[in-house]
Amino acid sequence: MSQSFIKYKHLENLLSERIQNLYYEQLKHEIDEITYHLFDNTLIITIEGALTPPEQFLNANEHKKLAKQVREVIDRLIKPQIESSIEEIMNVEVVDFLCDTTIDTSRTGAIAILGLKPKDPPPKNGDRSPNDTIQLRSNVG
Numbered sequence: 001m002s003q004s005f006i007k008y009k010h011l012e013n014l015l016s017e018r019i020q021n022l023y024y025e026q027l028k029h030e031i032d033e034i035t036y037h038l039f040d041n042t043l044i045i046t047i048e049g050a051l052t053p054p055e056q057f058l059n060a061n062e063h064k065k066l067a068k069q070v071r072e073v074i075d076r077l078i079k080p081q082i083e084s085s086i087e088e089i090m091n092v093e094v095v096d097f098l099c100d101t102t103i104d105t106s107r108t109g110a111i112a113i114l115g116l117k118p119k120d121p122p123p124k125n126g127d128r129s130p131n132d133t134i135q136l137r138s139n140v141g
Contacts (some may be wrong), residue, residue, distance in 0.1 A: 011090055012036050018085045019047065022078065027052050043086065043112040050101055050108040059103050071101050075108070085090050 016034045032049030051059070051071070058067035073097050083097045095114040 047108040
């Protein structure tokens with residue numbers, strides 16, 4: 001196993017733990033699974049089982065519009081915390097961060113566009129080629 005893969009696997013574990021804790025501490029909700037895909041300077045995060053029981057209840061009882069409104073507020077509050085976790089754990093600047101949740105699938109998708117912090121040296125050419133794709137998966141629970 002390459003050092004680069006081991007490093008990213010470690011970062012994945014740290015980030016998964018932070019996101020799990022965020023959902024549990026703030027929402028008292030355990031998410032099912034977190035999946036990561038890293039392409040050059042783009043990190044894609046998929047959170048399975050993101051909907052809380054009250055949102056699921058509203059959606060199941062024909063109050064989908066209200067469930068969406070609740071989720072929009074939750075996403076708006078959690079988004080900056082996930083963004084700052086990415087910056088802290090990966091030691092990068094998040095240049096742009098997009099996040100949305102689909103009520104019907106209970107899935108949250110996030111895209112973080114990453115930039116190097118000024119204090120960090122650029123990666124060495126031998127570390128990763130620009131076309132490398134790293135897929136990281138973390139089973140939760």
